[in-house]
Amino acid sequence: MTDIHQLSGAYALDAVDDDERALFEQHLTECEDCRVEVGGLRETAGLLALMAEAAPPPALRDSVLTGIAQVRPLPPPTSHRPDARRVAAIEGAPSRRRTSTWWTSLLVAAALALVAGVGLSVWRPWAPDEPALSAAERVLQAADAEKVAVDLGEAGRATVVRSRSEDRAVIVTEDMVPAPDGMVYELWFQTPEDDMVPAGLMPPAPDQTMMLDGPAAEATAVGITVEPEGGSPEPTSDPIALFDLSDDA
Amino acid sequence: MDHLRPVPTGQDAPPDPGPDLGDLLARSARGDESAFAELYDATSARAYGLALRVVRNPAHAEEVTQEAYVDAWRQSSSYDAARGSAVGWLLTIVHRKAVDRVRAVEAATRRDAVWHTEAHPVPHDQTAETAHASLEAQRVRSAVTTLTDVQREAVELAYFGGYTHTEVAALLDVPVGTAKTRIRDGLIRLRDSLGVGS
Numbered sequence: 229m230t231d232i233h234q235l236s237g238a239y240a241l242d243a244v245d246d247d248e249r250a251l252f253e254q255h256l257t258e259c260e261d262c263r264v265e266v267g268g269l270r271e272t273a274g275l276l277a278l279m280a281e282a283a284p285p286p287a288l289r290d291s292v293l294t295g296i297a298q299v300r301p302l303p304p305p306t307s308h309r310p311d312a313r314r315v316a317a318i319e320g321a322p323s324r325r326r327t328s329t330w331w332t333s334l335l336v337a338a339a340l341a342l343v344a345g346v347g348l349s350v351w352r353p354w355a356p357d358e359p360a361l362s363a364a365e366r367v368l369q370a371a372d373a374e375k376v377a378v379d380l381g382e383a384g385r386a387t388v389v390r391s392r393s394e395d396r397a398v399i400v401t402e403d404m405v406p407a408p409d410g411m412v413y414e415l416w417f418q419t420p421e422d423d424m425v426p427a428g429l430m431p432p433a434p435d436q437t438m439m440l441d442g443p444a445a446e447a448t449a450v451g452i453t454v455e456p457e458g459g460s461p462e463p464t465s466d467p468i469a470l471f472d473l474s475d476d477a
Numbered sequence: 478m479d480h481l482r483p484v485p486t487g488q489d490a491p492p493d494p495g496p497d498l499g500d501l502l503a504r505s506a507r508g509d510e511s512a513f514a515e516l517y518d519a520t521s522a523r524a525y526g527l528a529l530r531v532v533r534n535p536a537h538a539e540e541v542t543q544e545a546y547v548d549a550w551r552q553s554s555s556y557d558a559a560r561g562s563a564v565g566w567l568l569t570i571v572h573r574k575a576v577d578r579v580r581a582v583e584a585a586t587r588r589d590a591v592w593h594t595e596a597h598p599v600p601h602d603q604t605a606e607t608a609h610a611s612l613e614a615q616r617v618r619s620a621v622t623t624l625t626d627v628q629r630e631a632v633e634l635a636y637f638g639g640y641t642h643t644e645v646a647a648l649l650d651v652p653v654g655t656a657k658t659r660i661r662d663g664l665i666r667l668r669d670s671l672g673v674g675s
Contacts, residue, residue: 280529282530
């Protein structure tokens with residue numbers, strides 16, 4: 229990275245990967261110029277959305293209003309270490325589970341970037357990260373998160389976290405070896421009827437946190453298979469990993 | 478920061494400024510569901526349209542929009558008017574969720590990347606015809622025409638395509654640093670020509 233300031237535009241458009249985002253957010257805690265610039269560029273991006281206006285389906289309104297009725301708005305951030313809550317939120321859920329200490333280590337890098345900001349700055353992105361708390365993070369932090377870890381030996385480690393309340397599952401990989409040339413790791417949900425439903429392709433990266441595509445509440449297992457590039461509509465090989473999510477697991 | 482308003486157009490009827498969205502968010506933070514409903518009505522075409530443009534699949538766009546609004550409600554107390562407009566804040570949430578969604582189905586989305594590289598001059602007129610062409614939207618369109626072709630293409634791929642700058646570089650077959658610079662320069666030019674205060 230020659231000049232991190234140059235990343236402001238890509239950051240403002242979410243055109244960064246997770247590592248770049250963490251890096252740039254750390255930079256933002258130290259760089260007032262970039263904070264101002266990102267604010268203006270995000271505002272500009274919001275105007276671009278005017279070119280994409282489209283009437284939402286009428287039912288969406290009801291569904292949103294029903295949704296918010298079940299959610300309590302968070303209290304305002306206070307001036308007392310505003311970032312602490314966020315750090316605690318990210319560290320808290322996994323650390324309550326003492327048995328999965330390795331899991332905590334997965335989050336250390338992310339947490340460090342945040343901790344660096346605590347006490348040094350009260351800056352919070354004007355589109356704060358908390359609202360941007362991704363769906364994946366919400367699954368990881370859900371009170372009903374169920375975790376199943378599979379050690380793939382030399383091929384790495386992977387953990388599936390499923391939240392029934394979020395109806396989503398997330399996979400976190402560590403040191404995962406890449407799929408063979410021309411192949412890709414494909415994720416699957418196993419339904420109670422034992423059908424395998426495609427749940428997305430894993431981008432080729434050793435360490436990643438990825439949300440599976442599709443509802444997860446009913447899934448009895450998550451599997452990973454090796455498929456030809458582009459994926460398959462149904463598994464063409466036995467899974468290299470199976471994460472049992474059934475109630476009697 | 479200034480709230481964003483259309484520049485005067487010389488026409489007699491000024492556009493309806495609409496409700497104060499920042500105020501609606503503040504009321505939402507105190508649990509006022511009707512204020513949030515009003516906010517939804519004032520912003521949902523932009524929010525849903527943005528989600529739809531990025532994720533393309535209407536069912537996914539609905540889910541993304543729903544998640545974004547519920548998140549905005551939950552986090553409404555953290556909106557800070559000093560840092561930008563309420564709609565900008567909301568759309569940032571929508572966009573991030575949309576991007577998260579397409580990246581989760583990244584490979585599938587990549588397969589129709591050609592859709593974007595074939596999109597030309599003023600982007601996506603087909604949607605504009607169905608959307609109501611507000612004065613402000615016209616203003617944005619004309620600002621977009623001040624970009625160089627390469628800047629516009631890079632900004633669109635990043636914002637509407639949901640690609641990372643590294644992927645944009647690969648799609649355009651330019652060095653990574655070049656794509657990053659085009660995105661930033663393009664956005665800065667848009668910001669200045671739209672008079673976005675900062």
